[in-house]
Amino acid sequence: MHLSKMVSSGVASLAFALPMLGFAQASASNACSGSSCVSPRDLGWNTVVQKDVIIMGGGASGLYAALRLREMGKSVVVVEERENFGGHTSTYTVPGTGAPINFGVQVFGGDETAIRRFFGFYNIPLIQVQPSMAPQSNTRHVDFKTPTGLQTIKASKLLISAPPTLENMAPLLLDSREIPLFSSFKSQGYFVGMVNVTGFAPGDEFYNMAPGATYSLPQLPALYQISPTSVAGIYQVNYGAQEDYYPEMLVKADIIATVERVRRSVLGATVAQHLPPVKLLAFSSHTPFSLRVSAGEISSGFYTKLDGLQGYRSTWYTGAAFSGHHASHVWKFTEDIVNRRFA
Ligand SMILES: Cc1cc2nc3c(=O)[nH]c(=O)nc-3n(C[C@H](O)[C@H](O)[C@H](O)COP(=O)(O)OP(=O)(O)OC[C@H]3O[C@@H](n4cnc5c(N)ncnc54)[C@H](O)[C@@H]3O)c2cc1C
Numbered sequence: 309m310h311l312s313k314m315v316s317s318g319v320a321s322l323a324f325a326l327p328m329l330g331f332a333q334a335s336a337s338n339a340c341s342g343s344s345c346v347s348p349r350d351l352g353w354n355t356v357v358q359k360d361v362i363i364m365g366g367g368a369s370g371l372y373a374a375l376r377l378r379e380m381g382k383s384v385v386v387v388e389e390r391e392n393f394g395g396h397t398s399t400y401t402v403p404g405t406g407a408p409i410n411f412g413v414q415v416f417g418g419d420e421t422a423i424r425r426f427f428g429f430y431n432i433p434l435i436q437v438q439p440s441m442a443p444q445s446n447t448r449h450v451d452f453k454t455p456t457g458l459q460t461i462k463a464s465k466l467l468i469s470a471p472p473t474l475e476n477m478a479p480l481l482l483d484s485r486e487i488p489l490f491s492s493f494k495s496q497g498y499f500v501g502m503v504n505v506t507g508f509a510p511g512d513e514f515y516n517m518a519p520g521a522t523y524s525l526p527q528l529p530a531l532y533q534i535s536p537t538s539v540a541g542i543y544q545v546n547y548g549a550q551e552d553y554y555p556e557m558l559v560k561a562d563i564i565a566t567v568e569r570v571r572r573s574v575l576g577a578t579v580a581q582h583l584p585p586v587k588l589l590a591f592s593s594h595t596p597f598s599l600r601v602s603a604g605e606i607s608s609g610f611y612t613k614l615d616g617l618q619g620y621r622s623t624w625y626t627g628a629a630f631s632g633h634h635a636s637h638v639w640k641f642t643e644d645i646v647n648r649r650f651a
Contacts, residue, residue, distance in 0.1 A: 359383045361650065362463040365470030367395020368413075368635050369627040372642045373467055375429040377650060385461050389470075398592040400502045402539055409537050411500050411544045412592060418636035426639050465650065466623045469642075471495070471596055480623070489614055492605055493629065495596035497529065497549030499559045502590040503567055506541055507575050507583050514570055529554055531566040542589065543567075552596040560588055599629040624649055 361377055363370045366388030374384045386393070398412030415437065416423045427434055470476050477490045514534040517524040526532055529549035537544055545563050564586050572580040601610050618624050624645060631641035 356460045356462065357385055359385045359461060359463045361385075361465045361467055362387060362461055363467045363469055364476075365395075365468065365627065366390075366393035367469065367627070369631075369638045369642045370395075370467075370469035372426055372429075372639045373469060373626060373646055375426075376643060376646045379429075380646070380651065382650065385463070387461075396594050398500060398590070400542075400590040402542070405539075407539065409502065409539065409542065409544075411502050411537075411590065412594065413635065416635055418634050419640045420636075422636045422639035422643065425643070426635075464622060467645075467650075468623060468625045469627045471599055471627065472625065472629055473596055473599065483621075485620070486617065489610070489617065492601045492610065493599040494601070495552040495599045497547075497552050497554040497559070498594040498597035499547040499549075499556070499563075500592050500594065501545045501547070501560075501563055501588055502537070503534075503543050503545055503563065504541055504584075504587040504589050505543055505567055505571060507571050507580065508536075508543070510540065511536055512574075516566075529559070529562070531563050534567060534570065549595075554595075556591070556593055559593075560591055563591075564588055598633060618645070619649060 360382040361373075361384045363374055363377075363384055363386045366374075366386045370386055370388070371393060374386050377384045396412045397410065400409045400411055401407070402409065416434075424434065468477075472490050473493060473495065474487075474491050477486070482490060513536060516526040516530055516532040518526045521527070529547070531545055531547045533544075533546040535544045535546075545567065547559050547563055549559070567586045568580075571583070571586070575583075614625075614630070626638070626642045626645050628638055631637045
């Protein structure tokens, strides 16, 4: 696997994105400000990498695009801001047994051709499961060994697969055609975690419902689901917030408080108070999630204008904001973009 990861923090990704755009679109070799110019080497970026395509984002769509482009004979580099590729995948390893429990992406459905194509890149066999019976022990992991540190990359094409929020796109120095589109997106907070809680009966699962509300949906922010895993005493929790800026510290505290409250109401306060406190074993933020615009903006041609940006300033787009939040749809869309625009 010759994919490369360049950046390991959000701040660094900002610093990286600026030279990325300069080299990809203007072939600039120096960054100048006022009367002084600095070369990438002056900034400590010692290696200059030349590729056909830069892909920003190493999640579902970015990795599919990278593997497909390599299959087509193109050289690619994937820039990912997190420590690991994989987007919304999250795995907790049970101490002692080493058993992996997935608490992010778990099951693939929808377009079977796209699913088989993606896993075929890795020679990973697939099995049919009922979602509630997904066997955790059959998880296979692909370990990406990636270089660290800052590098300068030259490429003639840029493929954005990260969520096109204004924050992610701003370093690319957007123009007056792009800013109104990317600033229209709204998104929400989506968090998942693993908790250790004793006292529930095997198989107990809890849904947060608000009787009387539309579709009985609870008011967010709130924990809305507690599900058992393959390991007794370990439960997956799902938490949602209307806004994408809801602080993780509050989410974590609310998860523990809510699970404690549910346990008290199931067992009674007298029994519950003698049990070990609920412990948050793992936590993962999937924010910003579900980029969307209003119905009015859609009827005013938002997505036609967004699609019109494909290829503008040597930049193309894929990912859930363009295709919807379903891995197989994301892969199908990416296959189409790569075939039509990068052949
Ligand atoms: C908790 C959870 C569980 C899910 N479970 C399933 C499931 O079981 N089955 C299913 O089909 N779908 C599932 N989905 C939906 C599915 O994961 C998404 O549809 C899919 O991952 C979208 O792919 P993407 O490439 O658009 O985004 P992602 O996979 O999120 O990839 C985007 C990548 O860009 C990176 N990035 C962001 N900003 C920057 C930046 N500035 N610079 C560089 N990199 C950046 C991110 O870190 C991420 O790795 C789930 C989603 C969530 C949140």
